[in-house]
Amino acid sequence: ETEANGLLHRERRANVGLEELKRGAIQRECQEEICSYEEAREVFEDKKRTEEFWIVYMDGDQCASDPCQNGGSCQDLFQRYLCMCPEEFEGWNCETGKCEHESG
DSSP states (O other), X not given: OHHHHHHHOOOOOTTOOHHHHHXXXXXXXXXXXXXXXXXXXXXXOOHHHHXXXXXXXXXOOTTTTXXXXXXXXXXXXXTEEEEEOOTTEESTTSOEEHHHHHOO
8 A cells, every 4th residue: 555655646846837737728728629719818817928829729820831031030920921031131031132132
């Protein structure tokens, strides 16, 4: 019996935090079954984080294919994405160097 109790007793981990609980809750609420916006809002308790999650949850991650070139950063939007280009590049995907236009 002592051996069995030793196997069944688990020490609580010191690093169990809110983020880990949220991850588990969002998995239960929105990945194991379809969730509503309100359920996601209850998990995140923050409008901005809920909105960021909801866009990806409902629409997929438009930045998953890494469309921005030349060091551009991608912002996932609803059914589209936006590339923020470094100063020396432009175009929808930061594909064009600005000096290409200036030299002709």
